[in-house]
Amino acid sequence: MKLFILASLNGITVAALYFIVAIGFTLIFGLMRVINLAHGSLYILGAYVGHDVATATGSWYLGLAAGGASVALAGILIQSTLLDRIQGQEMRQSLVAIGLSIVIADLLLARYGGLTYQFYPPELISGSLRLPIIGGYPVFRLVVVAAAVLVGIGLWLIVHRTRFGIIIRAGVDDRSMLAALGVNVPLVSVLVFGLGAGLAGLAGVVGASALSVSPGEDARYLLSSLVVVIVGGMGSLAGTAIGALLIGLAEQIGLAYFPTYSVIVSFVIMAMVLALRPQGLMGKRR
Amino acid sequence: MNRSRLFRVLCFGLFVCTLAAPAFAQTTVRIGAVMTLEGAFTLLGQEAVRAMEMAFEEANYSAGGKRIEWLKESSDGRPDIAVGKARKLIEQDKVDILIGPMSGGEGLAIKEYARSVPEKTFINGFSAAQETTLVNPSPNFFRFNTDGAQWQAGLGNYVYDAKGYRTAAVVAGDYSFGYTQVLGFMTEFCAKGGKVKEKIWVPMGTKDFSSAIARIPDNVDAVYVMFGGADSVNFLTQYYQTGRKTPIIGGSNVTEQTVLSTKGPFQQHIIGVPSAHMVADGIEDAAYKDYVAKYKKRFPDGLAAPSAPFYGYYVATKAALTALGAVGGDLGGNQEKFRQALAKLKLDTPTGPVSLDENRQAIANIFVTEVAQRPDGTLYTKVVKVMQGVNQTLGQPRDAFVARGVPSRDNPSCP
Numbered sequence: 001m002k003l004f005i006l007a008s009l010n011g012i013t014v015a016a017l018y019f020i021v022a023i024g025f026t027l028i029f030g031l032m033r034v035i036n037l038a039h040g041s042l043y044i045l046g047a048y049v050g051h052d053v054a055t056a057t058g059s060w061y062l063g064l065a066a067g068g069a070s071v072a073l074a075g076i077l078i079q080s081t082l083l084d085r086i087q088g089q090e091m092r093q094s095l096v097a098i099g100l101s102i103v104i105a106d107l108l109l110a111r112y113g114g115l116t117y118q119f120y121p122p123e124l125i126s127g128s129l130r131l132p133i134i135g136g137y138p139v140f141r142l143v144v145v146a147a148a149v150l151v152g153i154g155l156w157l158i159v160h161r162t163r164f165g166i167i168i169r170a171g172v173d174d175r176s177m178l179a180a181l182g183v184n185v186p187l188v189s190v191l192v193f194g195l196g197a198g199l200a201g202l203a204g205v206v207g208a209s210a211l212s213v214s215p216g217e218d219a220r221y222l223l224s225s226l227v228v229v230i231v232g233g234m235g236s237l238a239g240t241a242i243g244a245l246l247i248g249l250a251e252q253i254g255l256a257y258f259p260t261y262s263v264i265v266s267f268v269i270m271a272m273v274l275a276l277r278p279q280g281l282m283g284k285r286r
Numbered sequence: 287m288n289r290s291r292l293f294r295v296l297c298f299g300l301f302v303c304t305l306a307a308p309a310f311a312q313t314t315v316r317i318g319a320v321m322t323l324e325g326a327f328t329l330l331g332q333e334a335v336r337a338m339e340m341a342f343e344e345a346n347y348s349a350g351g352k353r354i355e356w357l358k359e360s361s362d363g364r365p366d367i368a369v370g371k372a373r374k375l376i377e378q379d380k381v382d383i384l385i386g387p388m389s390g391g392e393g394l395a396i397k398e399y400a401r402s403v404p405e406k407t408f409i410n411g412f413s414a415a416q417e418t419t420l421v422n423p424s425p426n427f428f429r430f431n432t433d434g435a436q437w438q439a440g441l442g443n444y445v446y447d448a449k450g451y452r453t454a455a456v457v458a459g460d461y462s463f464g465y466t467q468v469l470g471f472m473t474e475f476c477a478k479g480g481k482v483k484e485k486i487w488v489p490m491g492t493k494d495f496s497s498a499i500a501r502i503p504d505n506v507d508a509v510y511v512m513f514g515g516a517d518s519v520n521f522l523t524q525y526y527q528t529g530r531k532t533p534i535i536g537g538s539n540v541t542e543q544t545v546l547s548t549k550g551p552f553q554q555h556i557i558g559v560p561s562a563h564m565v566a567d568g569i570e571d572a573a574y575k576d577y578v579a580k581y582k583k584r585f586p587d588g589l590a591a592p593s594a595p596f597y598g599y600y601v602a603t604k605a606a607l608t609a610l611g612a613v614g615g616d617l618g619g620n621q622e623k624f625r626q627a628l629a630k631l632k633l634d635t636p637t638g639p640v641s642l643d644e645n646r647q648a649i650a651n652i653f654v655t656e657v658a659q660r661p662d663g664t665l666y667t668k669v670v671k672v673m674q675g676v677n678q679t680l681g682q683p684r685d686a687f688v689a690r691g692v693p694s695r696d697n698p699s700c701p
Contacts, residue, residue: 006500014494055549114329116516118523118550126551128529136529141496211493212523212550214516216326220493255488256497260460263489 006134007256008249013141015248016148017210020203022225022232022240023155024196030235031171031192033090034083037097039200040222041104046071046201047208047217048108051117060122060209067205068198075197079190087189101218109215119209140210147206151199156237168192172235227266231273233283242281314353315610315617318375320386320396321411321599325362326515327388329544333596334388334411336585341603343584349607350615357381363388365395372396376403382617383407385602388595390415390434390463400424405620407628409606412598416466417692419647420678426621428628428646430605431598432564432676434463435470435693437538439680440654440673441562442474445535448670449560451507453481457498457521458512458537460487460695467512467537469693473680476700487695488513495521499528512537518545522552536561541657543567543593546665553665559657560670565597565637566653567666577636590664601635608633638674649677 025039046067054063078100086092120126125143128136159165167188170178179185204213207221224247229235232243247266254262273280321334335358347354357379359371368387375381384406387396393413400408401424410418410429414437419429445451454475458464464487472482483506488498499521502509509532513521518540525534534556539545541561546553569575581592592600609627617624633640638651651674655667679687691697 003500007497010494010496010500013496109328114332115544116519116548118519118548118552120551126527128527130529138496138524138527140527211520212516212548215328217493220491252494252497255492255494256501259487259489259498263491 002134003256004253006137007253009134009137010141010256011249011252012245013144013210013248014252015244015246016145017203017207018224018228018248019148019241019244020144020151020206021200021221022228022244023151023237024199024203025225026229026232026235026237026240027155027199028193028196029229031168032083032087032189034093034097035090036193036196037094037222038078038101038104039196039225040218040220041101041108042071042075042197042200043204043207043221044108044213044215044218045074045104046204047213048112048117048204049201050205051119051208051213054119054205060119063119064202064205068202071201071204072194072198074201076190076194078197079193080186083193084186084189087186101222105215105218114215116212116214117208118212119205121209144206144210151202152237152241159237164188164191227270230270230280233280236280236282236284239280239282314355315349315383315615316355316357316379316381317603317606318357318359318372318379318381318384318386319411319599320359320361320368320371320375320384320388320392322363322388323360327363329515330388330412330593330595331360333589333593334386334599336581336588337592337596337599338385338603340580340584341600341607345607349610350613352610352615354607361387361392363392365391368392369395369399372399376406381406382621383409383606385409385599385606386411388412390418390461390466393418394462397424397427400427407621407625409602409628410598411602412595414466415462416469416678417462419645420688421692423645423647425646426625428605428625428642430601430633430640430642430648432648432650432652433678434466434538435473435680436648436650436652436676436678437564438467438470438474438562439652439676440474440671441535441560442471442476442480443478444562444654444671445508445560446475446478446480449508449533451480451533451535453483453506454508454510454535455483455502455506456485456510456512457495457502458485458487458510459514459517460489462693464512464537465693465695465697468510469698470680471510471535471537472698472700476698480700482510482700484701485695493517493520495524496528499525499530502530502532504532506532508533508535510535510537511540514539514542515544518542519548519550519552522556523550526552526555534559536657538563538594541655541667543589543591546657546667547590556657557659557665560654561657561667562652562654562673563594563667564650564652565592565594566655566669567591568655568658568668569637569653570669571636571638573634574636591666597635597637601633601640604635605631605633638672643677645678647678649675652676 028036049070050063050067053066129139131137228243232239250265254265322331361368408427414434416433536559612627613623640650653669654671658668
């Protein structure tokens, strides 16, 4: 019983991290139909930049802000200088994104080497909390869940309650009609790309504080984002949350009860969703 | 006019080539190397390149009167890639001697490939799977580094006697090197009467260990942990975050410099963690200090101290050069003389003497260590005991040791 509760709690906290990474990915896809295969690179870029700033200033919060802001800026640059030129050509955009991810990964390897990096989160949110039944539980993991809930609610409010959100939703349905109504669609695209990238950068700092960051993490988080949004449905906020929860829980409960096969559980879920509901659990049929 | 000139140039080129080719074969020895310069073991691959560079430079790129030509290929740690690169070096680049690879699975695959090219010589880089040389060794495959089970020599006895641990749980990577290290630890610990209550094997690629940690039983004296690099950092961080107090026993990679150099909250907890390896940062020998000083001078952008893979490739390269010197660079007769010289070699390395057994596997010193802190705050492995001349069967008769079977999830067992 204790093991099951612990594994479930672990699953939820992992899901929270997956959600913050994947939500930016799905946001970008939803509006621009770009499968941003450099998303994992944006994640580790945020982690490394955040680490430098946190080390230099001694403040974890500044590192978090710097990680998010710098990657948002990088995202804006990528969209406005590279991807916007080939808007609508999905294959080319994907290839450019892959190329970019290789370049970023090698630049980071040259700058930071193969060593592992970690953050020192503030005293307040590190350490462990005594919980009934399960005993000690790391506070930071609970903070990650809170952060994911905040990000989810914030994005939902932006998309459903603001004028900017109305424009995004209109763009998801019909870009050319939106442009015909006088909205500067390329500018909206750049802003959304920046927002999605910034979330990846933020997730980088959070992920590197909960675990650590080292070369190869980019591919790992890109893969987890892909699996999460394929299961949840491309471009859907609620779908991403459900997908992240399913994958996170499957992974951790698998690791607790049948570790040898835990790696394949998430892919079995993905294969089943693709077979029975190809658009994803919450995806719209197009 | 133009055409005849072209013809003359071609003729001259051909002439030069025919002249150069035999001369070329006589005055140089080509040494190929396979190391991991991509993927999760990138850092280890960088260290391997540095190691060979330093060994070659010390010999001025010559041995036995021959000039050394060095060719490198990168693997990503996967056995098929490593064999592909070895094949390329041997068949296309015509190297005489091959040094490598880095990891256990690669080592097993390259040993099998070595069998198909008996006229070439293979010297292992850093791979440490036990089966590579214990079972069905290949006559042209030499390993001057000790294997993963040897690396744990002395640790089981040390934690039983000095630390007083009687029961333990094992959490380790679910692959060949993990099994090998656990076997090395349990051989002594179980022989003393210690009990390993539970073994938790974690699949490779796992980054979030929290649910594996949740399975560790509360009623054990210590937890034996074996992960490498970033995985080790993640595990230790999460372990201490849960507030657990059960002491840790480290596998060789847990207290490697790649982990100790990582700045993070876990560092304050791992001081005092016992472990064992074929190298240790705190060796007080003059030869070792000299070796560290040379590394630091040559590679100012390198690690705080030379790592274990550096040592592995360095000794392998040294062995090749020394044996080449002993035979005067003679690689004729399918390298038979060179291989005999290698087999007889007694190398004085920075960590002590290394010699080979009848399977061409190293017999060398192993260091039982504890993590300690220097005055400047950096962590290092302090030597608490030196195990002299540890052989592959850990001091047991070969037949009995081999009969116990290859290490696996369930072998050995003492619940």
